[in-house]
Amino acid sequence: xxxxxxxxxxxxxLRDPTASLGEVAKAAGVGRTTLHKRFPTRSDLIHAxxxxxxxxxxxxxxxxxxxxxxxxxxxxxxxVPLGPRVEFLLRFPNLRDDERLSMRLTVMDQxxxxxxxxxQGTRLRADLPAWWIAQTLYAGVYSAWEGIAAGRLAPLxxxxxxxxxxYQGVSHVGAADRS
Amino acid sequence: xxxxxxxxxxxxxLRDPTASLGEVAKAAGVGRTTLHKRFPTRSDLIHAxxxxxxxxxxxxxxxxxxxxxxxxxxxxxxxVPLGPRVEFLLRFPNLRDDERLSMRLTVMDQxxxxxxxxxQGTRLRADLPAWWIAQTLYAGVYSAWEGIAAGRLAPLxxxxxxxxxxYQGVSHVGAADRS
DNA sequence: ACCGTTGTGAACATGAGTGTTCACGTCCTC
DNA sequence: GAGGACGTGAACACTCATGTTCACAACGGT
Numbered sequence: 001x002x003x004x005x006x007x008x009x010x011x012x013x014l015r016d017p018t019a020s021l022g023e024v025a026k027a028a029g030v031g032r033t034t035l036h037k038r039f040p041t042r043s044d045l046i047h048a049x050x051x052x053x054x055x056x057x058x059x060x061x062x063x064x065x066x067x068x069x070x071x072x073x074x075x076x077x078x079x080v081p082l083g084p085r086v087e088f089l090l091r092f093p094n095l096r097d098d099e100r101l102s103m104r105l106t107v108m109d110q111x112x113x114x115x116x117x118x119x120q121g122t123r124l125r126a127d128l129p130a131w132w133i134a135q136t137l138y139a140g141v142y143s144a145w146e147g148i149a150a151g152r153l154a155p156l157x158x159x160x161x162x163x164x165x166x167y168q169g170v171s172h173v174g175a176a177d178r179s
Numbered sequence: 180x181x182x183x184x185x186x187x188x189x190x191x192x193l194r195d196p197t198a199s200l201g202e203v204a205k206a207a208g209v210g211r212t213t214l215h216k217r218f219p220t221r222s223d224l225i226h227a228x229x230x231x232x233x234x235x236x237x238x239x240x241x242x243x244x245x246x247x248x249x250x251x252x253x254x255x256x257x258x259v260p261l262g263p264r265v266e267f268l269l270r271f272p273n274l275r276d277d278e279r280l281s282m283r284l285t286v287m288d289q290x291x292x293x294x295x296x297x298x299q300g301t302r303l304r305a306d307l308p309a310w311w312i313a314q315t316l317y318a319g320v321y322s323a324w325e326g327i328a329a330g331r332l333a334p335l336x337x338x339x340x341x342x343x344x345x346y347q348g349v350s351h352v353g354a355a356d357r358s
Numbered sequence: 359a360c361c362g363t364t365g366t367g368a369a370c371a372t373g374a375g376t377g378t379t380c381a382c383g384t385c386c387t388c
Numbered sequence: 389g390a391g392g393a394c395g396t397g398a399a400c401a402c403t404c405a406t407g408t409t410c411a412c413a414a415c416g417g418t
Contacts, residue, residue, distance in 0.1 A: 014272070015272055015273070016272065016273050017196045017197065018196065018197055091270055093193070093194055093195065094194070094195055120351075121351065122351060123350065123351055124349050124350065124351055125349050125350065125351050125352070126351070128340070128343075128344070128349060129331075131326075131331060132322070132326065132332075132340060132344070133349050135322045135325070135326070136318075136319070136322065136344055136349060139315075139318035139319065139321070139322050140315070140318065142318070143311070143314045143315065143318050146314070147310075147311065147314070152308075152310060153311075161307070161311060164307075165307070165311070165315055165348065166348060166349060167348045167349065167350040168347070168348040168350055169344065169345060169346045169347040169348035170303050170304050170307060170312050170315060170345060170346065171302065171303065171304065171346040171347055172299075172300065172301060172302055172303055172304050172305070173304070
């Protein structure tokens with residue numbers, strides 16, 4: 001059940017970052033006292049949510065075989081379902097106030113950067129900064145999750161959409177565009 | 180000066196959505212009383228920030244000549260500098276609670292969707308939903324702003340980076356990738 | 359049947375943010 | 389120089405989230 005509480009809390013706090021602990025507890029179907037017993041203070045709760053999100057994202061990233069040809073495909077497939085957790089990490093800027101969390105946040109996507117750097121020159125363009133490519137990938141994943149949450153996108157269509165846009169852009173084939 | 184207050188308030192509230200009005204006032208270099216005189220309640224302030232952001236984005240969008248060949252280029256160039264305002268509209272989900280704001284938010288990017296729809300088949304791929312292309316464009320703009328804010332990207336490089344990624348993706352030329 | 363664990367609501371004290379008022383400066387205008 | 393407009397800090401009462409405690413109910417294992 002603990003897991004469900006964290007999940008609900010994440011979505012509630014994403015919908016309204018100023019939501020009271022009472023609202024969070026009610027949404028999770030649990031008493032405020034119970035919530036307080038598990039997370040003595042509001043910061044503790046936020047911290048726990050961030051830690052869990054980081055754990056999940058870390059697990060997703062390290063579960064991909066970075067040597068495989070389909071490494072990026074695996075990554076996207078793993079990240080899209082984590083939508084709300086990724087969103088949480090992005091939308092709570094003051095997570096960086098915590099030393100430990102801040103470090104994990106900065107280190108988190110190093111494997112992704114490394115993977116991209118290694119692929120630049122073969123599968124990926126070498127004239128773009130690696131961090132930009134990573135950012136583009138994340139943005140695609142996040143946009144896809146948003147589309148799913150809004151009901152505009154079928155979950156099964158998401159990875160394909162992200163990947164084709166990521167790789168090929170949105171230009172009509174045959175038109176040689178320039179910036 | 181009013182403009183500067185709104186700008187500062189936006190950045191403060193983005194950094195910490197729970198920031199007190201006192202902090203906002205201090206950051207803007209005005210007394211809390213003065214702030215209160217202009218915006219009697221916290222909601223009024225938020226509402227004013229959202230309205231101003233919407234005005235700026237609206238102005239940016241409607242300032243581009245949608246008939247021009249460089250419509251999208253113009254759009255990107257106009258949107259990137261609006262970074263914080265766009266971020267504000269994205270990161271305050273409960274703006275939708277206000278009837279008027281909600282309507283403006285949903286109507287806002289209709290011209291962009293229309294422009295994209297019109298370009299699909301000529302310059303833009305027709306096998307992707309128009310909303311997805313728009314989303315991809317926004318995501319690129321936002322990522323660019325983020326890069327600028329973090330000091331990783333020179334403001335002048337931003338539009339080019341966004342556009343080349345948007346149009347062509349990140350695939351190395353010569354590699355025929357598939358999703 | 360007993361007892362530890364766990365979840366719960368009720369109640370309370372406290373602190374912080376908020377809305378409001380007031381009296382005091384400063385600047386500009388007439 | 390009188391008077392209004394505007395910004396300001398100090399002070400106040402009020403609300404509300406929060407942290408904390410306590411007594412009670414449900415459950416499971418021994």
